[in-house]
Amino acid sequence: MAAVVSVLNMKGGVGKTTICLNLACSLAEHHRAKVLLVDFDPQANASGVRDQDN
Numbered sequence: 715m716a717a718v719v720s721v722l723n724m725k726g727g728v729g730k731t732t733i734c735l736n737l738a739c740s741l742a743e744h745h746r747a748k749v750l751l752v753d754f755d756p757q758a759n760a761s762g763v764r765d766q767d768n
């Protein structure tokens with residue numbers, strides 16, 4: 715059964731994207747979890763970081 719984790723806060727610039735990226739990377743690298751990170755943000759900051767890493 716897959717777990718779904720959502721990170722929400724109405725305030726901007728409080729670390730939502732940073733938490734998502736670090737949580738996804740930590741689960742994948744340190745817990746060998748299969749992680750799907752879905753970026754619904756129109757700013758696409760999480761996707762931008764992924765593209766920089768690759």
Ligand SMILES: Nc1ncnc2c1ncn2[C@@H]1O[C@H](COP(=O)(O)OP(=O)(O)OP(=O)(O)O)[C@@H](O)[C@H]1O
Nearest residue numbers: 723725726727728729730731732733734755757759
């Ligand atoms: N724990 C932290 N300590 C210090 N700086 C942090 C921390 N988490 C995030 N930041 C910094 O705060 C800034 C905003 O973080 P982030 O982009 O993750 O916020 P956000 O909530 O996703 O913003 P937005 O609402 O614009 O999408 C970034 O410069 C990030 O590097």
Ligand SMILES: [Mg+2]
Nearest residue numbers: 730731755759
């Ligand atoms: Mg963000």
